[in-house]
Amino acid sequence: MKKVTILGSTGSIGTQALSVIDDNPGLFQIEALTCGRNTELFRRQIERYKPRLACCERREDAAELAWEFPGVSFVSGAEGLEEAAVSDCDILLNALMGMRGLVPTYRAIIAGHDIALANKETLVAGGAVIMNAVEENGVAMLPVDSEHSAIFQCLEGNRDKKIRRILLTASGGPFRDWPAEKLADVTPEMALQHPNWSMGRKITIDSATMMNKGLEMIEAMWLFGVGTDDIQVLIHPQSVVHSGVEFADRSVLTQMGVPDMKIPISVALGYPDRLETKGEALDFFGAASELTFRRPNPRVFRCLDLAVRAARAGGSCPVVLNAANEVLVQAFLDRRIRFTDIADGIERMLDRHERVEEPELEEILEIDGETRRETESSIC
Ligand SMILES: NC(=O)C1=CN([C@@H]2O[C@H](COP(=O)(O)OP(=O)(O)OC[C@H]3O[C@@H](n4cnc5c(N)ncnc54)[C@H](OP(=O)(O)O)[C@@H]3O)[C@@H](O)[C@H]2O)C=CC1
Ligand SMILES: CC(=O)[C@@H](O)[C@H](O)COP(=O)(O)O
Numbered sequence: 327m328k329k330v331t332i333l334g335s336t337g338s339i340g341t342q343a344l345s346v347i348d349d350n351p352g353l354f355q356i357e358a359l360t361c362g363r364n365t366e367l368f369r370r371q372i373e374r375y376k377p378r379l380a381c382c383e384r385r386e387d388a389a390e391l392a393w394e395f396p397g398v399s400f401v402s403g404a405e406g407l408e409e410a411a412v413s414d415c416d417i418l419l420n421a422l423m424g425m426r427g428l429v430p431t432y433r434a435i436i437a438g439h440d441i442a443l444a445n446k447e448t449l450v451a452g453g454a455v456i457m458n459a460v461e462e463n464g465v466a467m468l469p470v471d472s473e474h475s476a477i478f479q480c481l482e483g484n485r486d487k488k489i490r491r492i493l494l495t496a497s498g499g500p501f502r503d504w505p506a507e508k509l510a511d512v513t514p515e516m517a518l519q520h521p522n523w524s525m526g527r528k529i530t531i532d533s534a535t536m537m538n539k540g541l542e543m544i545e546a547m548w549l550f551g552v553g554t555d556d557i558q559v560l561i562h563p564q565s566v567v568h569s570g571v572e573f574a575d576r577s578v579l580t581q582m583g584v585p586d587m588k589i590p591i592s593v594a595l596g597y598p599d600r601l602e603t604k605g606e607a608l609d610f611f612g613a614a615s616e617l618t619f620r621r622p623n624p625r626v627f628r629c630l631d632l633a634v635r636a637a638r639a640g641g642s643c644p645v646v647l648n649a650a651n652e653v654l655v656q657a658f659l660d661r662r663i664r665f666t667d668i669a670d671g672i673e674r675m676l677d678r679h680e681r682v683e684e685p686e687l688e689e690i691l692e693i694d695g696e697t698r699r700e701t702e703s704s705i706c
């Protein structure tokens with residue numbers, strides 16, 4: 327049995343991971359689970375999966391649940407997440423949202439745990455620190471993000487082969503056919519209507535601005551050791567081809583399937599085996615009968631260009647890109663700024679940032695905090 331810890335078990339990825347585990351009885355044992363504020367769902371998860379350790383964002387929630395479950399050790403806050411991350415397991419799934427996933431992932435790697443990574447912000451902000459730790463500690467870094475899982479699967483058995491480019495597919499989100507002039511009027515409700523995937527709120531807004539693809543480009547650079555010029559972003563509205571690799575001989579391998587995150591989650595949790603997942607199979611005479619690809623419009627998707635700029639500059643620039651984006655997306659969801667202010671605000675933060683060449687973990691956390699404070703004060 328694989329011992330699994332899930333950071334963020336109450337979220338979109340976390341709940342789907344537990345459903346994959348349910349569909350494969352006898353293969354997994356839950357070691358630790360963590361939640362933010364959804365204690366109702368967390369209570370049910372603890373009852374069902376009986377983790378040894380559980381963590382809540384707030385101390386008072388952990389204290390209340392500790393009364394109900396005397397056999398479970400409860401911890402809380404950022405320190406609690408770190409405790410859960412180092413607690414004994416075979417594989418840790420990081421399904422947290424945002425940069426708060428970085429330190430726990432780092433600690434889990436140092437503790438020798440294999441990582442199943444959904445939390446792309448970890449690699450965007452701390453790619454060098456994380457990948458160096460992965461190498462030094464000899465652990466596996468298994469991508470959960472659907473595109474990176476696809477690329478990972480295409481590279482299986484081909485790791486030493488020369489590649490021409492990575493093909494990173496994007497749905498294009500709800501505004502892929504919109505003119506740039508209309509975007510200022512976009513409301514959170516409109517931006518939260520993803521055409522193909524049901525996901526957490528932050529990543530859904532990132533998909534609408536295509537910052538998600540920018541973050542994924544940086545994630546791919548760290549996971550697969552490629553540069554910005556080696557990655558081609560393709561808008562593929564059907565979300566059937568989940569990404570691919572073109573090799574030196576111009577042969578293209580892609581991974582296809584229904585848009586269901588249980589598939590890449592199962593690839594990571596089951597690796598190197600293949601697990602069972604329940605649901606519809608890909609219909610080649612239906613959803614997959616017409617597959618189309620096109621270039622993103624840079625006037626509509628300014629965030630994608632900003633991510634490319636930060637990726638090319640490297641060093642601390644992706645930290646700033648990510649921190650500013652997290653703050654501005656939340657501000658947009660809270661109706662404090664317009665949709666188009668997200669790109670404007672990120673651009674301003676990148677313009678004024680003095681780049682640090684190779685930031686250590688502490689410096690990354692400082693730059694992240696400073697960027698958040700500056701971005702917040704630029705909104706008010
Ligand atoms: N959803 C998807 O299909 C995909 C997601 N990803 C990536 O996976 C990651 C998770 O995304 P998703 O599952 O959609 O996000 P969700 O918002 O659905 O879930 C986030 C999880 O993090 C927890 N959390 C939030 N704030 C805190 C906090 N302050 N302290 C501790 N825990 C906290 C939430 O707890 P609670 O709900 O209890 O408050 C929840 O368990 C992101 O990095 C995303 O980009 C990548 C590919 C696809
Ligand atoms: C499911 C997944 O991996 C998401 O990251 C997805 O890619 C979002 O859709 P977009 O392609 O619209 O960003």
Ligand SMILES: [Mn+2]
Binds near residue numbers: 471472473542
């Ligand atoms: Mn993705």
